[in-house]
Amino acid sequence: MSNINQSRRRLFNRKKSNAIRPPWSRTDVDFTDVCTRCDKCINVCETHILFRGDGGFPEINFKDDECTFCKKCADTCPEPLFIDTEESPWQLHAVVQESCLANNGIWCQSCKDACDERAITFKLAIGQAPKPLIDTDICTGCGACVAPCPTNAINLVTSS
Incomplete structure (x- = not known):
């Protein structure tokens, strides 16, 4: 198979990433198409949860802190990557895994x-x-519950 056909196949068969992007950002494919990987959002993040992830694109890791929804990432970005910050920041909510101490x-x-x-x-x-119960109607997906969990039993997932 020629290199051109392989490149086209990769272009049209891109897979959605499981990375958590900054709040208010566009869908993953739209995000990676427009993001220039300038690191401005990473540098301005007040809780330092943004980092350079796969391909150098900004991702969130809640292992040390939470998102305060300060909007600095959206405000500093020179590209049209973010939706209206008056809307819901994202469709994430916390889920407790079986490894939770209380579940055991x-x-x-x-x-x-x-x-x-x-x-x-x-x-x-x-x-x-x-036993823990999470009200997904109230959960903002901020990740505050992730870092304090002694067994890393809390994940944030996209709401269906």
Whole structure:
């Protein structure tokens, strides 16, 4: 197969990335088509959760901190990568995995304590550790619950 055909195939068969892009940014394919990888959003991020990810494009990692929705990434970007910052920042919400201490009978509510939105509650049960419940209607996807989790049992996923 010629190199031209291989290039065309890659162009039309691009896969969606699982990377979490900055809040208010366009869809992943639109984002990577327009982003110049100038690092301005990374440099201005007040909680330092933005980093150069795959291909040098900005991605978010919540392992150390949360998104405060300060809008600095959108405001500093010279490209038309961001939608109206008065809209919802993204369609993310937290999901608790089975490795959660509370799901394994150990009392832990570190995620609840970190959630300013109060989207995480715990269901009491007799003779068991309370189990976490996430209200996806309240969860902003800020990631505040991710870093304090001692077992890395919280992931942020795109809402369906």
